[in-house]
Amino acid sequence: MVVIVMGVSGAGKTTVGTRLARALGWTFRDGDDYHSPGSIAKMTGGLALTDEDREPWLERMREVIAQALAADEGLVLACSALKESYRRRLSVDAAREKWVFLHVPREVLAERLANRRGHFMSAVLLDSQLVTLEVPQGALWVDASAPLDEVVAHILQVLGPQTPG
Secondary structure: EEEEOOOOOOOOOOHHHHHHHHOOOOOEEHHHHHHOOOHHHHHHHOOOHHHHHHHHHHHHHHHHHHHHHHHOOEEEEOOOOOHHHHHHOOOOOHHHHHEEEOOOHHHHHHHHHHHHHOOOOHEEEEEHHHHHHOOOOOEEEEOOOOOOHHHHHHHHHHOOOOOOO
């Protein structure tokens, strides 16, 4: 099974995803690690990515999902997946994929991004991400402004007992 933790920058995808993977005993992968150097430079400079920029990134993550499913490996993937078309592109086997949408109020996101250090995503891109975001249908919605332990416990409760395959 694959759990994709999605949301805009600053929602807590990496933090929640890492903790969730640890709780499940699964592998964690961060979508940020699959961006090309050109895309990273663009975002660092405050420029939003285009759909063309995102295509190879989405393909790399789709391959990660496919490999995990083929190996019956439990995987938690952190990925913005802002548009429905991106989510469709990432999907390999919907029956073995669970989507978790981390919802956070804009003010909290802005504060988190202002305090974040060492990340390539420019805080000036927050509003463009919020505009681009197509709210997911069928995903588990989680208030990720709650304490981390509560967020992860809620996700685990909704997922129920899980085995990788």
